[in-house]
Amino acid sequence: MTEQPRLAERNAAVVLPEPFVRWFGQKGWSPRAHQLELLARAQAGQSVLLIAPTGAGKTLAGFMPSLIELANRPRRKPGEAHRGIHTLY
Structure with a gap:
């Protein structure tokens, strides 16, 4: 069984987009x-x-993964079908 990385080590690996x-x-x-x-x-x-x-x-913490994923997702091209629901709150 491997030891879980410590909180600080895991957080250091998280890079928030600019x-x-x-x-x-x-x-x-x-x-x-x-x-x-x-x-x-x-x-x-x-x-x-x-x-x-x-x-x-807490609310920001809960939404941050979705917000970052949506910010990094390529924009939909004109005429391209909608992708559906991403996040439901």
């Missing part, structure tokens, strides 16, 4: 550890249950 880094910076924020942890696990195909106090950024 628009997200810029957005956090414009707000004067930095992504929180649990947000990066959730993103790392989602990108690894794992399921996650996040429990955190009100105001901790």
Whole structure:
């Protein structure tokens, strides 16, 4: 059985795309550890249950994987069929 990477090591492997880094910076924020942890696990195909106090950024943490995937997805070409629902909240 292999040892799970520690939180800091996993988070270091998560790279936020530039628009997200810029957005956090414009707000004067930095992504929180649990947000990066959730993103790392989602990108690894794992399921996650996040429990955190009100105001901790749970909603953003939950949507960040979808937002990043949508931001990186190529735009639909004119006349190309719609792709359907991506994220359901």
